[in-house]
Amino acid sequence: MKTCAKQYQIVDYFFDELNEIQKNEFEKHLANCEDCRNYFESFFSTAALIKEQKRIKPKPEMLDLYYQALKTKYPTRKKFSFRAKDLLDFLIIKPSFPIRIAEAAVLLMIGIFIGRATIWKAEPVQQFTNGNGYAASHVSELILNHYLQETEMILLDVVNTSPDEDDQVLLSFAQLAQYGNLLQKTSLCRSKAEETNDEKLIMLIDDIELILLEICNIEQRTLTEKANEIREQINESNLLFEIKNFTGKEI
């Protein structure tokens, strides 16, 4: 039996899968082709009847069992595992945004640590040598100079205070020596000087320490008497001269 070539378009027409132009063309064809028209009428009524059929619903308990079985086999949440591949994915291959931030912070900290240990390493203590041959190896020039200047200031003030001046002024020197931690600085500088076996410097620091101890232990009741003793000691030991000599300043 010879069939019309357009016959198969009946399906597309019924299920509304033709565009407007195709639809109009097919409708024109249907009006002219009796074979197609008969075929279409025969198809249309049955197709419409089938289409309106609803499927029988499954029993809820059966449906629950089905859902449960699928959920157990294919969970919607990824299980956490300690497999190396998962850890690699989590940290390196597919890290989440917070993990990336944390990793960047850790890398930065490692960088700073390495940098401080190598590139920005503290400079080695330079050998300190003044013009008069005092070599204070391994003692920072800065620390030693600062210490000597502080000591010089105190000693000068003590020497230049006349006995008839207010006692409180003398007491303030003692406090100044204590608050400035001069005794601690003395022991620090001495230990550094010992490391370099610098005899001259050790002797100077010993003399300074002696005088500073006297100043720190000054008391109210023996103030005038003690102050005079200290002044004499400073003058006799020529301490100020030695300090000036060491720091290279003009006396």
Added chain:
Amino acid sequence: MKNPDDKLVKKAKMGDSGAFGKLVKRYQNKVLYLAYDLVGNYYDAQDVAQNAFYQAFKNLPFFKEQSTFSTWLYRITTNAAIDFQRSRKRRQAASLNQPMSENKEDRELIDTLKDSAKPFDKKVEDLDLKELIRKTTESLPPQQRAAFVLKYFHDKPTEDIAEILNCDPITVRGHILRATLKLKKQLKAEK
């Protein structure tokens, strides 16, 4: 427009089992109903659907994404259902002497009669028609049956059905025409 499944499919292919679980949840009803429409009862449909998801999970790394995930899954389900029907036919042929009183389909029909809110006459009429459609579709060749079911009960476009069945759209149209007219003949014969 981007398919909403694409992202989940990509994740699932990378080994994200959670993403595949989400796809399963999205398609569990569609797959079950397609399996039911093809095998004729929910008890077997459940097995077919689970088998289809297993096949999809196993073959996901080989899914080339030339079609949509939905079309691919429908193809797997259709094939699983056709395979099931073939093996059922073989089983039935091997046990022809066994009584058919424990028919699962019968039980489903009884359940529907109990549950439905429609008048009894209408229910019987509906069930008769449903039964007739079911029996007629069962007698169709597998490809024709699949084309018929996908078109009438799953509203799939002809092009998609052609992709699912791996055949020409003209063939799909032919399957639908012939199946519909065969059903019409059966209806006439019943009356």
